[in-house]
Amino acid sequence: MTLLVKFRSDFHPEDSSQTCAHFVGNSTILTGGEDGVVRVWRLRRDPSKREKDVGSSKALIVPDERDHHAKVTAEEQPKLGDCVINRDNMVTLTREYRGHTKRIRDIDVDLSHRNLVASSAEDQSCHLWRLTEMTPICKFQKDDALDVAFQRLPTKPTVGPRKHLFRCVCFARSGRRLYTVLTSARGDSILIKWKPETIAQENEDQWSWMVEEMAIAGDKPVASLCVSQDDRFVSAAAVTGEVRVFLASTLQQYKKESAEQHSFAITGMSFVPPVDPRESVIYLVSGGADKSLLRHAVSLESGLVKSRRAILVDGLKSGLGAAVGLGLNLWMAMLLFFITQLFIHARTAMLSDGPLAGFNDIASLRSDSADGLVTVGALVVTTVVTWFFAAHSSVTNRFFWNGLLCLLSGIEAFYIAISTELEVKWKTGDAAIDELLGGTSERQNSWTPWITFPNN
Numbered sequence: 001m002t003l004l005v006k007f008r009s010d011f012h013p014e015d016s017s018q019t020c021a022h023f024v025g026n027s028t029i030l031t032g033g034e035d036g037v038v039r040v041w042r043l044r045r046d047p048s049k050r051e052k053d054v055g056s057s058k059a060l061i062v063p064d065e066r067d068h069h070a071k072v073t074a075e076e077q078p079k080l081g082d083c084v085i086n087r088d089n090m091v092t093l094t095r096e097y098r099g100h101t102k103r104i105r106d107i108d109v110d111l112s113h114r115n116l117v118a119s120s121a122e123d124q125s126c127h128l129w130r131l132t133e134m135t136p137i138c139k140f141q142k143d144d145a146l147d148v149a150f151q152r153l154p155t156k157p158t159v160g161p162r163k164h165l166f167r168c169v170c171f172a173r174s175g176r177r178l179y180t181v182l183t184s185a186r187g188d189s190i191l192i193k194w195k196p197e198t199i200a201q202e203n204e205d206q207w208s209w210m211v212e213e214m215a216i217a218g219d220k221p222v223a224s225l226c227v228s229q230d231d232r233f234v235s236a237a238a239v240t241g242e243v244r245v246f247l248a249s250t251l252q253q254y255k256k257e258s259a260e261q262h263s264f265a266i267t268g269m270s271f272v273p274p275v276d277p278r279e280s281v282i283y284l285v286s287g288g289a290d291k292s293l294l295r296h297a298v299s300l301e302s303g304l305v306k307s308r309r310a311i312l313v314d315g316l317k318s319g320l321g322a323a324v325g326l327g328l329n330l331w332m333a334m335l336l337f338f339i340t341q342l343f344i345h346a347r348t349a350m351l352s353d354g355p356l357a358g359f360n361d362i363a364s365l366r367s368d369s370a371d372g373l374v375t376v377g378a379l380v381v382t383t384v385v386t387w388f389f390a391a392h393s394s395v396t397n398r399f400f401w402n403g404l405l406c407l408l409s410g411i412e413a414f415y416i417a418i419s420t421e422l423e424v425k426w427k428t429g430d431a432a433i434d435e436l437l438g439g440t441s442e443r444q445n446s447w448t449p450w451i452t453f454p455n456n
Contacts, residue, residue: 032104057082126166237266
């Protein structure tokens, strides 16, 4: 690794230091530090002879031995166009964003357009601006976001002044969502997902964004934030070394597997895209102040972390669904078995003692019973058909199939009633009813004590 060029990027009058840097492509870099100014630098090679003759600006030169606590004089403040040249490499200060008043905490750039910038600072502000304009088009309101958070989330409102800071900012890869973290020295850190009120910026001077989702990112300050390449996951890391992964669409916490844990603050992390698109695991790599680099595995399937209440509710729903499904399966099986037995009896005159006659023969171990064999066949058909529908349809769909089966049963009964080739003669098993029906039959058509559906 070769050092190309070294230059000064922060000019706080008493204690200057750079806190964050972000590349935009290969030729632009944004820096932020203690003085609250976001500076845009252009990187290029092969400066002209004239530029070499002018040389490096005094304000940007970094002395080998420099007192970092020495005050910065007015002569050492940079101007737009100042540059530093080191052999064939050149860095030029092209723009400055001065919307913040205190130390810059984080910077991110919309990768889809490489023009929209989000920056946060210790003045409790988070701004959205463009590289070409240097004026804020949106200032995110901390108090409004906290009001929404205290309404939606199980976190207690703060008593007294709200000292939350926009500590981390990160765009979704699509550029259509922005993730920020509001954190304080004590209490929960809040992960917020913002979306624009309009798809594109319609007003030249402003572009309003609103809260879409939010979640508790932890009970300690969050130091790092990143989004996966497919915009599916968001990860937040605390100063204690704890890493949490969230589903980007709803900000529900997601499971991860880690062989080890960081013991101190995480300074950077990133999702690693899978080599094979068919892989069911995505990896998150994190580096911490404990001088360790760890890999965390995130399953792409069934990884949501649920609360006890959610687990209980899901269990009740599953139990109720299983009970309803079982009831529908039993009803379908009974109805299908009955109409099968009915058709066999009407067609062959078997099962003359009723649809359950075959069960008596099976219980008596009568292997030569035709009714028993027919009943076994009907049971097999009923079981196979019921299992097929139970395995390939939801509980809701089974309501439809049961309704359709009832309709077909009615059609079958009507067909048997009007057919000249089919006739039903089932005994009721009750002597009084058989005698009553028999008397009625004698008065009408001299029927025997059977339940008979006439052919005409």
